[in-house]
Amino acid sequence: HSVAVLGAPFSKGQKRRGVEHGPKAIRDAGLIERLSNLDYPVHDFGDLSFQNLDKDEPYMQVPFPRSVGRANKLLSEAVGSAVASGHTTVMLGGDHSLAIGSVEGHARQCPDLCLIWVDAHADINTPLTSPSGNLHGQSVAFMLKELQNKMPELPGFSWVKPFLSAKDLVYIGLRDVDPGEYDILKELGIQCFTMRDIDRLGIQRVMEVTLDHLLSRKQRPIHLSFDIDAMDPSLAPATGTPVNGGLTYREGIWITEEIHNTGLLSVMDLVEVNPVLGASREAVEVTASLAVDIIASSLGQSRQGGLLGPLGIP
Ligand code: ARG
Ligand code: MN
Ligand code: MN
Ligand code: MN
Numbered sequence: 622h623s624v625a626v627l628g629a630p631f632s633k634g635q636k637r638r639g640v641e642h643g644p645k646a647i648r649d650a651g652l653i654e655r656l657s658n659l660d661y662p663v664h665d666f667g668d669l670s671f672q673n674l675d676k677d678e679p680y681m682q683v684p685f686p687r688s689v690g691r692a693n694k695l696l697s698e699a700v701g702s703a704v705a706s707g708h709t710t711v712m713l714g715g716d717h718s719l720a721i722g723s724v725e726g727h728a729r730q731c732p733d734l735c736l737i738w739v740d741a742h743a744d745i746n747t748p749l750t751s752p753s754g755n756l757h758g759q760s761v762a763f764m765l766k767e768l769q770n771k772m773p774e775l776p777g778f779s780w781v782k783p784f785l786s787a788k789d790l791v792y793i794g795l796r797d798v799d800p801g802e803y804d805i806l807k808e809l810g811i812q813c814f815t816m817r818d819i820d821r822l823g824i825q826r827v828m829e830v831t832l833d834h835l836l837s838r839k840q841r842p843i844h845l846s847f848d849i850d851a852m853d854p855s856l857a858p859a860t861g862t863p864v865n866g867g868l869t870y871r872e873g874i875w876i877t878e879e880i881h882n883t884g885l886l887s888v889m890d891l892v893e894v895n896p897v898l899g900a901s902r903e904a905v906e907v908t909a910s911l912a913v914d915i916i917a918s919s920l921g922q923s924r925q926g927g928l929l930g931p932l933g934i935p
Contacts, residue, residue: 622661622707622708622709623661623662623663623664623707623708623709624656624659624661624662624663624664624708624709624710624711624920625663625664625666625703625706625708625709625710625711626652626653626656626663626664626665626666626710626711626713627666627667627668627669627696627699627700627703627710627711627712627713628644628645628648628666628667628668628669628713628715629644629668629669629671629692629696629712629713629714629715629719629723630642630643630644630645630668630669630671630715631669631671631692631696631714631715631716631718631719632715632716633684633685633688633689633692633716633718633756634685634689634715634716634717634718634719634755634756634757634760635716635718635753635755635756635757635758635861635862636684636753636755637861637895637897637898638897639861639895639896639897639898640714640715640716640861640893640894640895640897641715642895642896642897643713643714643715643892643893643894643895643896644668644713644714644715645668645896646859646894646896646905646908646909646912647713647891647894647909647912647913647916648713649909650906650909650910650912650913651910651913652713652912652913652916652917653665655913655916655917655922656916656917656920658922659917659920659921659922660921664708666699666703669692669695669696669699671688671691671692671695672691673688674687674688674691679754680748680775680776681748681749681754681773682748682751682754683748683751683754683755683756683759683775684754684755684756685756686756686775686776686777686778687776687777688777689718689721689756689777690775690776690777690778690779690780690781691777692718692719692722693718693719693721693722693725693778693781694722694780695722696712696719696722696723696726697721697722697723697725697726697729697780698726699726700712700722700723700726700727700888701726701727701729701730704726704727704730704731704887704888705730709886709887709888709920710727710887710888710889711888711889711891711916711920712888712889712890712891712892713891713892714890714891714892714893714894715892716757716861716892716893717740717744717757717758717760717846717848717890717892717893718755718756718757718759718760719760719890719892720744720760720761720846720890720892721756721760721763721764721781723844723846723888723890724736724760724764724785724844724846724888725763725764725781725784727842727844727887727888728764728784728785728844729784731841731842731887732784733839733841733842734785734789734841734842734843734844734887735789735790735791735835735836735841735842735843735844736764736785736789736790736791736843736844736846737790737791737793737831737835737843737844737845737846737880738761738790738791738792738793738846738848739792739793739794739845739846739847739848739851739868739873739876740792740793740794740795740846740847740848740850740851741794741795741796741797741848741850741851741862741863741864741867742758742795742797742798742848742850742862742864743761743792743795743798743799743802743806743813744757744758744759744760744761744848745759745761745762745765745768745802745805745806746758746759746762746799746801746802747759747762747768747771747772747773747801747805748772748773748775749771749773749801750799750800750801750802750804750805751799751801752799757893758799761790762805763778763781763783764783764784764785765783765785765786765787765790765809766783766784766785766786766787767786767787767809768783768805768809769783771805787809787810787811788810788812789835790811790812791811791812791813791814791831791834791835792806792811792812792813792814793814793819793827793831793851793876794814794815794816794819794851794867794868795813795814795815795816796815796816796817796864796866796867797862797864798815812830812831812834814827814830814831816866816867816868819868819872824871824872824875824876825875828875828876828879828880832879832880832883836883836885840885841885842885842886842887842888843880843883843885843886843887844887844888844889844890845877845880845886845888845889845890845919846889846890846892847877847889847890847891847892847915847919848892848893849891849892849893849894849908849911849912849915850862850863850864850867850893851867851868851873852867852868852870852873852911853865853866853867853868853869854867856869856870856873856907856908856911857894857907857908857911857912858898858899858900858904858907858908859894859895859896859898859899859904859905859907859908859909860893860894860895860898860908861893861895861898862893870911870914873911873915874914874915874918874924877915877918877919878918878923878924880919881918881919881920881921886919886920889916889919891912891915891916894908894909894912896908896909
């Protein structure tokens with residue numbers, strides 16, 4: 622198979638400047654070169670270009686609805702055609718509102734996909750529950766069939782129809798969930814592994830249960846939506862909504878290795894790297910190079926050495 626890389630330099634799913642430079646920061650950290658060390662062709666499709674809308678008034682506290690809706694429609698088409706061409710697709714954000722278009726475009730090609738959301742946040746607010754109004758905290762609410770009657774019609778989003786069932790989604794890394802989100806997660810019985818669950822069970826068990834939950838009935842394509850703020854802020858400081866007590870480097874890599882080992886990864890998002898928010902150049906570089914490690918590991922970069930196969934205890 623082959624890999625497609627698609628940049629989405631977009632930031633209007635939240636109010637801080639800079640996350641639109643995420644794709645460049647991740648490429649500058651050597652992404653394409655690292656992926657070409659793996660054993661398949663890499664196609665860099667470059668960055669999408671998003672038009673600026675000069676009139677985009679907030680709609681019930683939600684800023685930039687038309688811009689976010691339109692950017693996601695474009696992204697959905699680009700991801701859909703990369704998947705249709707047979708590429709394992711990597712989407713570089715940009716803020717996490719871009720998952721709406723990425724997962725939607727993927728789902729149009731692969732209606733039976735499942736979604737693994739690795740994040741400090743659940744991003745499942747509706748415009749009515751959201752404390753910030755920001756659409757990057759609402760992406761999942763646009764996807765879920767079960768939330769259809771809780772979602773108002775937002776300008777810019779008439780093209781999105783809910784396509785995912787709550788049972789086809791698992792969260793990993795949660796530690797900052799808003800009250801309205803908590804109620805939704807509870808009511809829909811969504812499988813969640815918070816940082817507390819990871820402390821208790823260990824990341825190995827968490828991945829075992831995650832993959833069993835999603836894949837035991839049938840093998841199906843996986844969409845991995847990885848928010849860099851899932852990682853501990855000491856490892857990923859250059860991001861807009863950092864939360865202490867995140868994933869260790871080795872927990873992050875374990876998650877991606879286990880997903881790679883299923884052979885079912887079809888699309889991944891790597892979002893919320895914000896090079897403007899790093900306190901120093903070094904802070905930006907560690908964040909972007911962590912993003913490269915997470916992507917490479919998801920695509921098969923191994924800690925076991927290339928040609929030898931598994932080392933040590935089987
Ligand atoms: N829950 C908060 C909100 O709704 C924060 C969301 C952060 N989301 C993100 N993709 N970083 O605004
Ligand atoms: Mn987050
Ligand atoms: Mn997120
Ligand atoms: Mn492999």
